[in-house]
Amino acid sequence: MQLDIRAQTLLKALVERYIADGQPVGSRALSKLSGLDLSPATIRNVMSDLEQMGFIVSPHTSAGRIPTPRGYRVFVDTLLTVQAFDETAVESRMQATLSGKSPQKIITNAAQVLSSLSQFAGVVLTPRHESVFQQIEFLRLSKKRILLVIVSPGGDVQNRLLLTEVDYTPAQLVQAANYINQNYGGLSFDEVRLRLQNELRSLRDDMTRLMQAAVEAGSEAMTDDSEDVVISGECNLLHVGDLAANMGSLRKLFDMFEQKTGLMQLLDMSSKATGVQIFIGGESQLMPMDDTSIVTAPYEVNGRIVGTLGVIGPTRMAYERVIPMVDITAKLLSNALSH
Incomplete structure (x- = not known):
């Protein structure tokens, strides 16, 4: 909604005064603040127009006006003079x-x-x-309990416990870790998750499950502390x-x-x-x-x-x-x- 220069000047003066002291602003104060050579009656008419447009409102206890959120929006978008900041x-x-x-x-x-x-x-x-890892390692702790060791590119180490349905041999764990490190080292776990869906169909199902469990646990491990x-x-x-x-x-x-x-x-x-x-x-x-x-x-x-x-x-x-x-x-x- 277009405001003429007179209405813009009065609205700017009103918002600035209200921000400064938090008191409703009356037409007499506006007459001095705006620098406009207008009669109190003219200022009251413009204030009435601004109120009808939803830019200012009169608190029930005062004859003065205060800005509405809509009035602040016009002020910030078109009337604000940003202060020279030290x-x-x-x-x-x-x-x-x-x-x-x-x-x-x-x-x-x-x-x-x-x-x-x-x-x-x-x-x-x-x-x-992005939960990027440099390499991972699987350590067999006991039957169906595996420690996942994740090393980030910066050298940070995170550990997560995996509970599996299959009892993997140490050789299988080395094979799975080597596959992930060679193919996905340096990627985020989210990227690995997407690629696993397409690339691991040729592997045995239980190996796929292990790798997917590692990706889920790894993704959590890398974002837990943030x-x-x-x-x-x-x-x-x-x-x-x-x-x-x-x-x-x-x-x-x-x-x-x-x-x-x-x-x-x-x-x-x-x-x-x-x-x-x-x-x-x-x-x-x-x-x-x-x-x-x-x-x-x-x-x-x-x-x-x-x-x-x-x-x-x-x-x-x-x-x-x-x-x-x-x-x-x-x-x-x-x-x-x-x-």
Whole structure:
């Protein structure tokens, strides 16, 4: 819906003032804030039009107006002036926090940096680990009990116990391990699973079952330790007046943090887009809370998008600060994780 310049200016002034102090904005205040030479009656008429269009609403206790999620959306998409961000100070702080540690630690630190800078909750969707192995070994422990030893390309070793229906001989176990290592070493277990279906028909059925059991156990072993979503600073949200006033909404938000499913879907969806994404109120359907927004950006490892990070806070957040903050953190995390 097209708004004329006058309506855009008033809506921008109203949203900015409301974000700054959280109080409904009246026409007299707007007259001063907008810089427009308009009579109070004209401003009231424009406000009435904006209200009919669903961009602002009047709380029943006040003559002033506040933005709706739809009003925030127009503001963010077309009216927002992103603040010049002090990149150097933030960059040095982040690089000191993000460098020289394991990937999981770097990701956890990125969530903490977002949380401490925004004073809201910082979230990072961790990279999907392809469960790649360099080689495997089968060790016969006793009748129908086999230890599967998995060695990753980086030299990490994982062990899994396999309970089998067949009592395999040591020679059969060596044969099966050699077949997998020679044909599939360096691939992910998911790729092996697909190829096994087509390539093992010529082998005996019990050998096929052993290899399939190894692939299933190996895939679990390589993904067991990875945390899908790292969340930092949830407690900050308890001190945000707009959210704390609505305990039902806050409880729903914390349930979502605990379950993580909807949050993961939302972050996963964000990783398929380029640049910063902003989900306001309930418009994503995955976070159906009108008083909550999430600002996200994808991050990369060696040029390939592998995950998303973001800030979760109230719809009344300083988007002009949070957007560049999320963008810069995504770039720094990409650099820290890339070789």
